[in-house]
Amino acid sequence: MESLTSNLSIQISDRFFVKNPDSSEIGQRIIEWSIILIEEIGFEAFTFKKLAIQIGTTEATIYRYFESKHRLLLYLTCWYWSWMEYRLLFAITNVESAEERLNRSIGLLTEVIEEDSNFSYVNEVKLNNIVIAEASKSYLNKDVDKENKEGAYLNYKKLVQRISEIILEINPNYKYPHMLVSTVIEGAHLQRYFAEHLPGLTDTNSKEDSVAKFFKQMVFKSIE
Amino acid sequence: MESLTSNLSIQISDRFFVKNPDSSEIGQRIIEWSIILIEEIGFEAFTFKKLAIQIGTTEATIYRYFESKHRLLLYLTCWYWSWMEYRLLFAITNVESAEERLNRSIGLLTEVIEEDSNFSYVNEVKLNNIVIAEASKSYLNKDVDKENKEGAYLNYKKLVQRISEIILEINPNYKYPHMLVSTVIEGAHLQRYFAEHLPGLTDTNSKEDSVAKFFKQMVFKSIE
DNA sequence: GCAATAATGATAGTATTACTATTATTATTG
């Protein structure tokens, strides 16, 4: 994506942090390096102590920004879905055909992520890898209902809702738009993960990006 | 499913355990109660200590059966996929039409699970809930490549392979059979979880089981 | 029936984790 002239920043709801990491240099380093570290060693092995050493601060300081590493993960995934929504808006505004809007939306959700230079201290490629491998852990736990009530998954739901509406524009009688969209999002993540680690569960072809093709075909055939 | 006269037992490869839990009463209680406990409190909060207290033994004894709680989870998911394969064979043998075999296979993977009285100390309904909420954690971690080499996911892959072959029987030109099947399996789990905890991501209808209908439609439209 | 062996129980110990708490020091702001 082309770099924009103005400086952009994704605003994240204060439900995820104690002190806004966007408001200080040390906070920005927390975000920048947590993405690098979590992608490298995985969320289980990631600790605030390791992060503190990496950015030359102390555990106590990080705890003043995030009350737990789980909350930090929620912050990062929320950032990711907000970023996705912003990219979605750019991709589909002024496109008249609903089919083309849907085509672009599914593309956005299933194609390989590239870095976006508009957001300086976030590496979107690494963040995408984190979302692929770790985001499901943010809702696959016993706090899911409490956190859902707090609004932890609102951005994700909003994105699903938006694309569901395009589907209903194309076929108002299609009964499962939300199922279809959430299956595509989670499915695309999994297929990328399988391609890397469990190729027997997918159909990879190094020459072409079959993930996006598979899901586009699946969506358009399902709703016709 | 009807109860069979003979006593069945699912044989699990010895790569998952130190001592076969099927070989002793205490081992069987480990399996029985680990399923009950993990379903109730979640895999994160589950510990060998809690399990030991529950079944009136000690941590040390449980460690003599499983080298870690992660290995126990691999054992349980492996059991689940073996059980699924056994049910699949029952459901499709002697069915001539490939379409009908596929229809039954997808049904098996997406419909609500009912208890199977053939396997005394395993509660399949609870185990299904564990697979839905926890199984992805067994491969979404940094040991995935090592464990894959050890054969930890063979049963899962075998099931995907089997159903992929039915798809290719129906349409030999379909390019993504494995992708489609693994998307259905993981997608069905997720949709059941969403229906319970994040209904905004799905399309539930208490009157009918829309999960199975959605995925059947998706599969048959995708491959035609 | 009894010795040999295996399985289990009881108990202790360790490194790490995910925090909380306290106090001193340094930056920032009015």
Next chain:
DNA sequence: CAATAATAATAGTAATACTATCATTATTGC
């Protein structure tokens, strides 16, 4: 320049995921 806020340094805690040791109890082979 005083007041306030942010950060650093350090210590401490309960829980976790194990490992280790040794005594006790079952099981099996002869």
